[in-house]
Amino acid sequence: MTRLITALTVMWRLAAPYFRSAEDRRAGRLLLAAVIAIELAIVGITVLVNQWNARFYNALQERAWDTFVSELLYFCVLAAAFIVLAVYQLYLNQWLQIRWRRWMTAQYLGHWLDDGNHYRMQLLGDAADNPDQRIADDINLFIDRGLAIGLGLLSSVVTLASFVTILWSLSAQAPLVIGGTTWSFPGYLVWAALIYAVVGTVFTHLIGRPLIGLNFQQQRYEADFRFHLVRVRENGEQIALLGGETAERARLLDRFGAVMANWYAIMTRQKKLTFFTAGFNQVSTVFPFVVVSPAYFAGGFSLGGLMQTSEAFSSVQRALSFFVTSYRQLAEWQAVIDRLAGFDAALTAGRALATVPERIVVSAEPDAEAVAAEALEVRLPAGTPLVAADALVLPAGVRVLVGGPSGSGKSTLFRALAGVWPFGRGRVSVPAGRSVMVLPQRPYLPVGTLAAAIAYPALPDAFPRDRVTEVLGTVGLGGLADRLDEEAHWGRMLSLGEQQRLAIARAILHAPDYLFLDEATASLDEPSETALYGLLRRRLPETALISIGHRSTLMPLHDRHVVLERDGNLHRLREATGAPGA
Numbered sequence: 417m418t419r420l421i422t423a424l425t426v427m428w429r430l431a432a433p434y435f436r437s438a439e440d441r442r443a444g445r446l447l448l449a450a451v452i453a454i455e456l457a458i459v460g461i462t463v464l465v466n467q468w469n470a471r472f473y474n475a476l477q478e479r480a481w482d483t484f485v486s487e488l489l490y491f492c493v494l495a496a497a498f499i500v501l502a503v504y505q506l507y508l509n510q511w512l513q514i515r516w517r518r519w520m521t522a523q524y525l526g527h528w529l530d531d532g533n534h535y536r537m538q539l540l541g542d543a544a545d546n547p548d549q550r551i552a553d554d555i556n557l558f559i560d561r562g563l564a565i566g567l568g569l570l571s572s573v574v575t576l577a578s579f580v581t582i583l584w585s586l587s588a589q590a591p592l593v594i595g596g597t598t599w600s601f602p603g604y605l606v607w608a609a610l611i612y613a614v615v616g617t618v619f620t621h622l623i624g625r626p627l628i629g630l631n632f633q634q635q636r637y638e639a640d641f642r643f644h645l646v647r648v649r650e651n652g653e654q655i656a657l658l659g660g661e662t663a664e665r666a667r668l669l670d671r672f673g674a675v676m677a678n679w680y681a682i683m684t685r686q687k688k689l690t691f692f693t694a695g696f697n698q699v700s701t702v703f704p705f706v707v708v709s710p711a712y713f714a715g716g717f718s719l720g721g722l723m724q725t726s727e728a729f730s731s732v733q734r735a736l737s738f739f740v741t742s743y744r745q746l747a748e749w750q751a752v753i754d755r756l757a758g759f760d761a762a763l764t765a766g767r768a769l770a771t772v773p774e775r776i777v778v779s780a781e782p783d784a785e786a787v788a789a790e791a792l793e794v795r796l797p798a799g800t801p802l803v804a805a806d807a808l809v810l811p812a813g814v815r816v817l818v819g820g821p822s823g824s825g826k827s828t829l830f831r832a833l834a835g836v837w838p839f840g841r842g843r844v845s846v847p848a849g850r851s852v853m854v855l856p857q858r859p860y861l862p863v864g865t866l867a868a869a870i871a872y873p874a875l876p877d878a879f880p881r882d883r884v885t886e887v888l889g890t891v892g893l894g895g896l897a898d899r900l901d902e903e904a905h906w907g908r909m910l911s912l913g914e915q916q917r918l919a920i921a922r923a924i925l926h927a928p929d930y931l932f933l934d935e936a937t938a939s940l941d942e943p944s945e946t947a948l949y950g951l952l953r954r955r956l957p958e959t960a961l962i963s964i965g966h967r968s969t970l971m972p973l974h975d976r977h978v979v980l981e982r983d984g985n986l987h988r989l990r991e992a993t994g995a996p997g998a
């Protein structure tokens with residue numbers, strides 16, 4: 417029971433915001449009201465059809481031709497109304513689904529992407545596996561199944577209320593007579609239907625309960641398998657060069673093994689459940705007749721009455737067995753709710769990480785003249801100290817080379833200065849209104865046109881075309897100028913050196929105040945690297961360049977040289993002796 421209440425609370429927390437949203441609540445509420453109204457109208461038609469049953473079968477029994485014809489016509493009217501309602505119910509339901517889904521997707525994308533939360537969530541580890549599945553599949557399933565189950569439940573409750581009344585009065589008309597003795601008691605047909613359905617529900621629940629967890633796991637294993645397939649696709653070149661196909665196949669089959677093992681468990685459980693539900697459904701066809709037959713054969717009941725009673729009995733029993741028939745859907749839905757709730761929690765944890773008391777605080781200071789780190793200690797997510805930078809000051813236009821052994825924490829220090837690495841303590845102040853750009857060794861090039869890849873993160877047409885062409889020429893990629901509108905996976909097509917040139921072109925177009933280059937030219941030959949640094953110097957004279965690099969040829973291209981040196985259990989940033997470039 418507490419589980420049910422928790423599930424309902426979580427469901428409400430996930431579903432309600434859409435119907436309260438400023439953007440779409442009117443349309444959402446209207447569509448929902450229409451879908452509910454149609455559902456109720458359909459139940460109304462079922463009640464009318466039930467009453468029609470009595471009249472129609474009586475007309476057949478009495479061979480009353482005129483009544484038969486008029487009842488047939490009446491049925492046609494009901495059927496026509498039912499068809500129109502069924503069509504519009506589906507149509508409006510789908511309309512509601514896509515609007516609701518658009519809203520929820522936008523919300524989740526916002527919470528995931530805003531303010532670097534996706535990256536912090538990733539740093540937190542396995543808190544939210546496969547966010548893509550949460551956003552693409554789970555939101556869809558939550559809405560689709562939620563509406564189906566919600567409307568099914570509503571329809572069952574209303575059907576139950578309507579038909580229990582009918583069945584109650586029919587119980588009085590059809591006394592239960594066995595062996596000449598009357599055994600009936602008020603509403604005995606209702607009680608029979610109730611007991612039958614409750615037995616079914618209890619057994620279904622007992623047999624089917626493990627399906628909730630199994631379905632949850634299944635989705636997870638499937639997503640995991642898909643994720644690893646995508647990894648292989650993305651790293652195809654490396655795998656082919658290393659001849660890693662056999663290892664990959666083994667790894668993928670291993671992942672698939674988990675999919676299969678869980679699937680077997682689902683199959684076994686499903687088999688048990690289907691044995692029960694299929695049997696239950698078969699018995700349901702004849703059970704009402706069995707219950708009413710004593711009254712019918714005792715002679716006090718017409719054929720119409722029998723048919724109406726069996727129909728009403730079936731409706732009550734169907735409504736009561738709603739839980740039995742939709743158990744699989746409910747199990748799946750419960751798993752979806754659990755996953756979305758888990759994703760929600762991970763989103764919140766990611767956001768909370770940005771505001772924990774002990775973290776690296778990066779703030780924009782109106783009076784600051786330089787990027788400055790004060791008592792900065794950068795740590796790993798697990799809390800291990802990595803880098804200490806007591807008093808780093810990077811004035812505008814400075815050119816600093818950051819050195820230090822591999823793994824000493826240079827890239828992590830850049831992440832901390834750029835404000836995406838919260839683990840640690842101390843402060844970083846950035847002059848307000850100054851822009852910062854970080855170029856990593858392997859730049860991110862979104863799939864799309866080349867123009868979009870260069871302009872990223874600005875919009876594809878943010879820079880005049882002739883300027884883009886000219887800048888491409890200056891970084892040595894003039895040959896690509898006439899392919900700016902070509903859509904491709906540029907990150908795979910261009911060599912790493914070309915990608916690095918492209919990233920330099922991006923930096924020149926954006927002209928940031930602070931440009932951090934994390935081995936951003938390491939794939940270029942030394943003369944090209946020197947030429948590109950010269951270009952940056954000429955094109956962005958005001959921009960501070962802070963580079964990480966291991967080559968000694970970088971030294972003369974910078975004014976200052978700082979290094980990370982081991983100091984106890986961490987590396988400390990110190991000014992290196994001997995000014996580079998001197």
Ligand SMILES: Nc1ncnc2c1ncn2[C@@H]1O[C@H](COP(=O)(O)OP(=O)(O)OP(=O)(O)O)[C@@H](O)[C@H]1O
Pocket residue numbers: 539796797802820821822823824825826827828829
């Ligand atoms: N997300 C993370 N979780 C745990 N450890 C991490 C994470 N990111 C980096 N590290 C660890 O922090 C240490 C410093 O990594 P970092 O990439 O900053 O070093 P680096 O000095 O830039 O190295 P290189 O010169 O080889 O590029 C490494 O030991 C690395 O394994």
